[in-house]
Amino acid sequence: MTSLFLINILLALAWGAVTGSFAEVNLFFGFVLGAGALYIIREQVGTRGYLTRTWQIVTLALLFLYELVLSALRVAGIVLRPRIDLEPGIIAYPLTVDRDFEITMLANLITLTPGTLSVDVSDDRKTLYVHCIDVPDPQATIDDIKNGFERKILEAFR
Numbered sequence: 001m002t003s004l005f006l007i008n009i010l011l012a013l014a015w016g017a018v019t020g021s022f023a024e025v026n027l028f029f030g031f032v033l034g035a036g037a038l039y040i041i042r043e044q045v046g047t048r049g050y051l052t053r054t055w056q057i058v059t060l061a062l063l064f065l066y067e068l069v070l071s072a073l074r075v076a077g078i079v080l081r082p083r084i085d086l087e088p089g090i091i092a093y094p095l096t097v098d099r100d101f102e103i104t105m106l107a108n109l110i111t112l113t114p115g116t117l118s119v120d121v122s123d124d125r126k127t128l129y130v131h132c133i134d135v136p137d138p139q140a141t142i143d144d145i146k147n148g149f150e151r152k153i154l155e156a157f158r
Contacts, residue, residue: 093128
């Protein structure tokens, strides 16, 4: 996986050398072309997993951006209400992810989303405590995290 990523970077640099421009946009275009070339020869060099994982990481990033905008709008709606009626709380989220990297990524994605904050991880690394600005239904929040961020993390990094 890592060697294929390096090959893709080398293809992008080769594209920059051939075109005579090492601008970021041109190198990104070369990276995309390199990924396309690796896709074409995927059965000969075994790049199927590399390209699939890259797509899964892109979909995780897109999900984060979607959740970021959605939650920012929710928080703005809460702030702009004439009467603020909130049910803040801390939920105990049962973790499916078990590696440090995955737990850290999930906690950071939750913290970077407005209205939520990762507070702590239990000592046995089975529970993540999350503070929510408004949590009328804790189980629905748990289900949203499980079917959103955690599922995408498991798809991308397993």
